Amino acid sequence: EAGVVQSPRYKIIEKKQPVAFWCNPISGHNTLYWYRQNLGQGPELLIRYENEEAVDDSQLPKDRFSAERLKGVDSTLKIQPAELGDSAVYLCASTPRTSGTDTQYFGPGTRLTVL
């Protein structure tokens, strides 16, 4: 079974530029999460999707961050414009459809550097 796929793996941009990250969850996983992991810290949830619906985006800085999951499969996270403080690893995770299953499977992440 293929794991969570993310691209690109690395991205370097200058501040004020836009950037987008893509995630393909494990097949059949209806719940998808985006996390941000700052250097030396644990991941922090940005947004959670149940199929196409964003059910928890309370931690997403909506002035510059946006996300979508149009067909309930792949998802894109966008930052526009990027700031220096956005440098971090952006992780995508997914959870299977099975009821009562909480296990989140993480992708390798996208390391963003904002110069």
Next chain:
Amino acid sequence: GENVEQHPSTLSVQEGDSAVIKCTYSDSASNYFPWYKQELGKGPQLIIDIRSNVGEKKDQRIAVTLNKTAKHFSLHITETQPEDSAVYFCAASRSRGTSYGKLTFGQGTILTVHP
């Protein structure tokens, strides 16, 4: 919201020794406690988890204990090997209600196993 504290931040052991990492949580409604291992350049990988209706769980060299009354849980690794060297994160979440599925992570423990 939930707050998870993890100690120690770094842990150095000799191969074959045991390693123990401890976490405390604040939200009494949390009922799912996973442990993740993260190697350099990779996403977190689940190594073991425990639910609030269980006090202890073992999987080969890895065990987790949970004390709901004291709101703390611990990871125990026995007979450590150099390949156990990584960053370990504890996390907590609710399985129902608001904030369902939102993992709150500890700050991480850098484990180094010396040959």
